[in-house]
Amino acid sequence: MISRYGYDVVGTVLVLSVLGTALASLFVDVRIVRFGIIGVLVFLLLFTLYFFRDPDRTPPKGDNLVVAPADGEVVAISQVREEEYIKKDAIQVSIFMSPLNVHVNRYPISGTVGFYRYIPGEYIMAFEEKSSARNERTLIGIENTRCRVLFRQVAGFIARRIVANVSVGDRAVAGERFGMIKFGSRVDVIVPREAGISVKLGEKTVGGETVLAVIP
Numbered sequence: 466m467i468s469r470y471g472y473d474v475v476g477t478v479l480v481l482s483v484l485g486t487a488l489a490s491l492f493v494d495v496r497i498v499r500f501g502i503i504g505v506l507v508f509l510l511l512f513t514l515y516f517f518r519d520p521d522r523t524p525p526k527g528d529n530l531v532v533a534p535a536d537g538e539v540v541a542i543s544q545v546r547e548e549e550y551i552k553k554d555a556i557q558v559s560i561f562m563s564p565l566n567v568h569v570n571r572y573p574i575s576g577t578v579g580f581y582r583y584i585p586g587e588y589i590m591a592f593e594e595k596s597s598a599r600n601e602r603t604l605i606g607i608e609n610t611r612c613r614v615l616f617r618q619v620a621g622f623i624a625r626r627i628v629a630n631v632s633v634g635d636r637a638v639a640g641e642r643f644g645m646i647k648f649g650s651r652v653d654v655i656v657p658r659e660a661g662i663s664v665k666l667g668e669k670t671v672g673g674e675t676v677l678a679v680i681p
Contacts, residue, residue, distance in 0.1 A: 468569050470628045470645045471517030478513045482506040516648070519569050522673035524640030528609070531660065531678040532639055533670035534573045534616055535652045537562040542662060547655050550580045550606035550615045554658045558677050560670055561651050568645045570629075571673040572607065572637040573654055574614050580606030581633050600651075603629045607637045611680050612657050618644065619651040640673035656680070 467475060485506045493499040524532055541559035562568055582604045601620040606613060618627050629644040637643070646652075656662075660678040664670065670677070 466519045466521070467514065468517045468519035468642075468645060470569070471513075471647070474647070475513055475517055478510055482510040516564065516568065518567060519642070520567065522571070522640055522671065524673050525676055528575065529611060529680040530639070530676050531573045531614060531654065531656055531680065532571070533560060533664075533672050533675040533677050534570050534654060535560050535562055535568070535670065535672045536566040537652070537670055539664050539666055539668045539670060540651075542664070542666060544658070545655065547615060549582070549604055551613050551655060551657065555615075555655045556658055556660060556662060556678070557653050557655045558662065558664065559651060559653045562646070564648055567672060568647065568650065569642055569672065570618060570644050570646065570652065571640050571642055573616055573639065573677065574607055574609065574612075574637070575639045576607040576609030576614075576637050578605065578631055578633055578635040578637055579608045579613070580604065580615070581629075581631050583627075583629075601627065603627055603631075605629065605631055605643075612660075614657075615655040617651075617653040617655075618646050619653065620646060654678075 486503050489499050489502040537560040540561045543557050545555055545557045547555040584602050603618045606615045618629060620627055626647040631643055654677055656678045660680050662678050663676045
Protein backbone atom coordinates (compact mmCIF):
# COMPACT_ATOMS: atom_id res chain seq x y z
CA MET A 466 0.00 0.00 0.00
CA ILE A 467 1.23 3.51 -0.83
CA SER A 468 0.94 6.18 1.85
CA ARG A 469 -1.60 8.89 1.13
CA TYR A 470 1.05 11.38 2.24
CA GLY A 471 3.06 10.46 -0.83
CA TYR A 472 0.41 10.58 -3.54
CA ASP A 473 1.65 13.94 -4.81
CA VAL A 474 5.27 12.82 -5.12
CA VAL A 475 4.42 9.41 -6.59
CA GLY A 476 2.09 11.02 -9.13
CA THR A 477 4.73 13.54 -10.19
CA VAL A 478 7.45 10.91 -10.55
CA LEU A 479 5.10 8.61 -12.47
CA VAL A 480 4.21 11.33 -14.98
CA LEU A 481 7.85 12.34 -15.44
CA SER A 482 8.92 8.71 -15.86
CA VAL A 483 6.27 7.98 -18.50
CA LEU A 484 6.99 11.24 -20.32
CA GLY A 485 10.75 10.72 -20.15
CA THR A 486 10.46 7.15 -21.42
CA ALA A 487 8.30 8.26 -24.34
CA LEU A 488 10.68 11.06 -25.30
CA ALA A 489 13.73 8.81 -25.02
CA SER A 490 12.05 6.17 -27.21
CA LEU A 491 11.14 8.74 -29.87
CA PHE A 492 14.19 10.97 -30.00
CA VAL A 493 17.25 9.08 -28.67
CA ASP A 494 18.73 6.98 -31.47
CA VAL A 495 21.68 5.47 -29.61
CA ARG A 496 20.28 2.29 -28.08
CA ILE A 497 22.55 2.12 -25.02
CA VAL A 498 21.81 5.77 -24.16
CA ARG A 499 18.07 5.26 -24.67
CA PHE A 500 17.99 2.18 -22.44
CA GLY A 501 20.16 3.94 -19.88
CA ILE A 502 17.72 6.85 -19.61
CA ILE A 503 14.73 4.52 -19.38
CA GLY A 504 16.54 2.41 -16.76
CA VAL A 505 17.22 5.47 -14.58
CA LEU A 506 13.59 6.58 -14.84
CA VAL A 507 12.29 3.12 -13.95
CA PHE A 508 14.66 2.94 -10.96
CA LEU A 509 13.52 6.38 -9.77
CA LEU A 510 9.86 5.34 -9.98
CA LEU A 511 10.45 2.03 -8.19
CA PHE A 512 12.44 3.75 -5.42
CA THR A 513 9.68 6.33 -4.95
CA LEU A 514 7.05 3.60 -4.67
CA TYR A 515 9.26 1.73 -2.20
CA PHE A 516 9.92 4.83 -0.10
CA PHE A 517 6.23 5.68 0.26
CA ARG A 518 5.14 2.16 1.17
CA ASP A 519 2.76 2.03 4.12
CA PRO A 520 2.38 -1.46 5.61
CA ASP A 521 -0.29 -2.21 8.19
CA ARG A 522 0.93 -2.66 11.74
CA THR A 523 -0.56 -4.28 14.86
CA PRO A 524 0.14 -2.25 18.04
CA PRO A 525 0.77 -4.20 21.27
CA LYS A 526 -2.02 -4.15 23.83
CA GLY A 527 -1.64 -2.11 27.02
CA ASP A 528 -2.52 1.47 27.93
CA ASN A 529 0.81 1.91 29.75
CA LEU A 530 2.98 1.21 26.69
CA VAL A 531 4.81 3.78 24.59
CA VAL A 532 5.34 2.39 21.08
CA ALA A 533 7.80 3.51 18.43
CA PRO A 534 6.33 6.22 16.18
CA ALA A 535 8.64 5.22 13.33
CA ASP A 536 10.79 2.51 11.80
CA GLY A 537 14.52 3.04 12.24
CA GLU A 538 17.44 2.65 14.63
CA VAL A 539 17.72 3.86 18.22
CA VAL A 540 20.62 6.33 18.11
CA ALA A 541 20.27 7.99 21.52
CA ILE A 542 18.80 7.35 24.97
CA SER A 543 19.43 10.27 27.28
CA GLN A 544 18.28 12.13 30.37
CA VAL A 545 16.83 15.55 29.46
CA ARG A 546 15.05 18.46 31.05
CA GLU A 547 11.90 18.98 28.97
CA GLU A 548 10.43 22.47 29.31
CA GLU A 549 7.95 22.65 26.40
CA TYR A 550 5.23 20.26 27.55
CA ILE A 551 6.24 17.68 30.16
CA LYS A 552 8.03 20.43 32.13
CA LYS A 553 10.24 18.18 34.22
CA ASP A 554 13.15 15.76 34.00
CA ALA A 555 12.51 13.10 31.39
CA ILE A 556 14.10 10.46 29.15
CA GLN A 557 14.53 10.97 25.41
CA VAL A 558 14.70 8.08 22.95
CA SER A 559 15.80 9.09 19.45
CA ILE A 560 15.12 7.03 16.32
CA PHE A 561 16.99 7.68 13.06
CA MET A 562 15.17 6.83 9.84
CA SER A 563 17.31 6.19 6.77
CA PRO A 564 15.86 6.67 3.27
CA LEU A 565 15.25 2.90 3.16
CA ASN A 566 12.97 2.83 6.22
CA VAL A 567 9.18 3.19 6.21
CA HIS A 568 8.66 6.90 6.89
CA VAL A 569 5.01 6.97 7.96
CA ASN A 570 4.77 8.22 11.56
CA ARG A 571 2.37 6.84 14.18
CA TYR A 572 1.14 8.00 17.56
CA PRO A 573 3.25 6.50 20.39
CA ILE A 574 0.44 6.47 22.97
CA SER A 575 -3.31 6.91 23.12
CA GLY A 576 -4.78 10.08 24.58
CA THR A 577 -5.51 13.66 23.61
CA VAL A 578 -3.21 15.95 21.64
CA GLY A 579 -2.48 18.68 24.17
CA PHE A 580 0.37 20.48 22.42
CA TYR A 581 1.51 21.18 18.85
CA ARG A 582 4.24 23.46 17.59
CA TYR A 583 6.06 23.78 14.26
CA ILE A 584 9.60 25.21 14.31
CA PRO A 585 11.49 26.12 11.12
CA GLY A 586 15.21 25.44 11.20
CA GLU A 587 18.31 23.95 9.62
CA TYR A 588 18.90 20.60 7.88
CA ILE A 589 21.79 19.01 9.78
CA MET A 590 22.32 15.25 9.41
CA ALA A 591 19.46 13.75 11.43
CA PHE A 592 21.63 11.21 13.28
CA GLU A 593 23.54 14.06 14.98
CA GLU A 594 22.29 14.97 18.46
CA LYS A 595 22.23 18.73 17.73
CA SER A 596 19.66 18.18 14.96
CA SER A 597 16.93 17.86 17.62
CA ALA A 598 17.47 21.47 18.67
CA ARG A 599 18.47 23.11 15.37
CA ASN A 600 16.64 21.39 12.50
CA GLU A 601 13.15 22.02 11.16
CA ARG A 602 10.79 20.09 13.43
CA THR A 603 7.36 19.65 14.90
CA LEU A 604 6.63 19.06 18.58
CA ILE A 605 3.54 17.03 19.45
CA GLY A 606 2.40 16.39 23.01
CA ILE A 607 -0.12 13.74 24.05
CA GLU A 608 -1.63 13.30 27.48
CA ASN A 609 -3.80 10.67 29.11
CA THR A 610 -4.68 9.67 32.65
CA ARG A 611 -1.21 8.16 33.19
CA CYS A 612 1.24 10.65 31.77
CA ARG A 613 2.33 13.21 29.19
CA VAL A 614 4.55 12.21 26.27
CA LEU A 615 6.20 14.60 23.82
CA PHE A 616 7.65 13.61 20.47
CA ARG A 617 9.42 15.48 17.70
CA GLN A 618 9.48 14.97 13.96
CA VAL A 619 12.92 16.24 12.93
CA ALA A 620 13.79 16.93 9.29
CA GLY A 621 17.21 15.68 8.19
CA PHE A 622 19.81 16.62 5.58
CA ILE A 623 17.74 15.14 2.73
CA ALA A 624 14.26 15.48 4.25
CA ARG A 625 12.69 18.83 3.40
CA ARG A 626 9.04 18.15 4.13
CA ILE A 627 7.37 17.27 7.41
CA VAL A 628 3.74 16.17 7.27
CA ALA A 629 1.75 16.23 10.52
CA ASN A 630 -2.05 16.11 10.31
CA VAL A 631 -2.41 17.05 13.97
CA SER A 632 -4.35 19.67 15.90
CA VAL A 633 -4.65 20.32 19.62
CA GLY A 634 -7.69 18.49 20.92
CA ASP A 635 -7.42 15.58 18.46
CA ARG A 636 -7.91 12.07 19.78
CA ALA A 637 -4.70 10.05 19.42
CA VAL A 638 -4.68 6.26 19.20
CA ALA A 639 -1.40 4.39 19.73
CA GLY A 640 -0.10 3.01 16.43
CA GLU A 641 -2.45 5.09 14.28
CA ARG A 642 -0.93 7.05 11.39
CA PHE A 643 -0.75 10.84 11.67
CA GLY A 644 1.96 11.95 9.22
CA MET A 645 5.45 11.34 7.88
CA ILE A 646 8.82 12.93 7.17
CA LYS A 647 9.88 12.66 3.55
CA PHE A 648 13.34 11.29 2.64
CA GLY A 649 15.41 10.59 5.74
CA SER A 650 14.79 11.97 9.22
CA ARG A 651 14.65 11.49 12.98
CA VAL A 652 11.98 11.14 15.64
CA ASP A 653 12.55 11.91 19.34
CA VAL A 654 10.19 10.47 21.94
CA ILE A 655 10.35 12.05 25.40
CA VAL A 656 8.77 10.15 28.28
CA PRO A 657 8.59 10.75 32.06
CA ARG A 658 11.79 9.92 33.95
CA GLU A 659 10.10 7.12 35.88
CA ALA A 660 9.25 5.22 32.67
CA GLY A 661 11.04 1.92 32.09
CA ILE A 662 12.93 2.02 28.77
CA SER A 663 12.46 -1.18 26.76
CA VAL A 664 14.98 -0.62 23.95
CA LYS A 665 18.75 -0.21 23.75
CA LEU A 666 21.13 1.73 21.57
CA GLY A 667 21.44 0.32 18.06
CA GLU A 668 18.15 -1.58 18.26
CA LYS A 669 15.90 -1.54 15.20
CA THR A 670 12.36 -0.33 15.75
CA VAL A 671 9.11 -1.06 13.92
CA GLY A 672 6.70 1.86 13.94
CA GLY A 673 3.47 1.10 15.78
CA GLU A 674 4.77 -2.22 17.15
CA THR A 675 8.08 -1.90 19.03
CA VAL A 676 7.61 -0.98 22.70
CA LEU A 677 9.95 1.91 23.60
CA ALA A 678 8.93 2.36 27.21
CA VAL A 679 6.54 1.21 29.93
CA ILE A 680 4.80 3.82 32.06
CA PRO A 681 4.48 2.66 35.69
